[in-house]
Amino acid sequence: PEPAAFENVALFFTDIYGFKELANRSSPRQIVALLNRMYIAFDEVIARFPDLYKVETVMDSFMVCSGLSGNTQKSRQDCIRDATIAAECAIQLLDAVEAIDMSDQLVEKLNLRIGIQCGPVLAGVIGTKMPHYCLFGDTVNTASRMCSTNQALRIQVSEAMYDLLKNEYILEERGTIAVKGKGDMKTFFLLGRKDKVSEPNH
Amino acid sequence: PEPAAFENVALFFTDIYGFKELANRSSPRQIVALLNRMYIAFDEVIARFPDLYKVETVMDSFMVCSGLSGNTQKSRQDCIRDATIAAECAIQLLDAVEAIDMSDQLVEKLNLRIGIQCGPVLAGVIGTKMPHYCLFGDTVNTASRMCSTNQALRIQVSEAMYDLLKNEYILEERGTIAVKGKGDMKTFFLLGRKDKVSEPNH
Ligand SMILES: [Mn+2]
């Protein structure tokens, strides 16, 4: 397919805080078993959302995107919908790590953290032997920063995401993070749906 | 296959210095065409080395490894051989970027940089839907640092690599870089083979 520009998507990265150190201390069998359990659990959550696309996985990190549809023009309602799909999946991924069997592992819990950004992306298929779909642009880089500057067991989102989610979700101001080329960005923790009677995420 | 520990491999990362900025300024067609040209060129170089395995590609970054054979015990000669294969491939990749067609691009040249480390790795197959081979451990992290702290159009290697290559290759001391959990590491630029009458890499 031709490279494409998407006007608005909601994109998130997941990461396991402390993964490198855990891998260094674990046996091959331990770390491979853990990652496989994580992949099975995460794939099952992502599959609940037909409009969600798992773009890429690199070791302990997933990149997932909502909004890669054919529509070139997005209404505010479309943007809210994509943001909501990404937010719901992120919340359910945090639930899913609680249920992963860690009995053979050196730690009790996988310190999952997630960062979400919305905005335009460029997309294209790269490679000839094993072609894969790649996303580019500021939205991707910022989502990555939302994740890499995040605390364990938290979902961190941008102000643009806050704006789309604030009607239906509870968010808490986190502070500002420095994003190269964009200066300081205000960020928020996503805590859960407003209408859900449940424990907060953290 | 069962997860495995390899006593010694030579592993390198490649990266395009300034890629994010270039992708932000380019059209989707431009950046996708460029990456595809790079992948074709790099795959062709890597294919010249039957013992070299391309482990992973993430956008503009390749991870390539020599030494993932069945042998559990490696002699110094085996280690030199793996280091040499990685070094030769890296040198030829720097040559290959000179030949990539940039006529439709915003820059004249792909600022390839490469970082190489040798040492033990853990390996395993991750994922059930699209299983892929993953490498873990300090050697992987250090090779990544060798790359990410490197200058454009340079091959940066560790002192352990220097020790294996110094008989047949010209290396120049670069200085020290800070590697998390390991303190300061002395690093070297790999310039070329001693017996080759050719221009230096840079
Ligand atoms: Mn990570």
Ligand SMILES: [Mn+2]
């Ligand atoms: Mn890069």
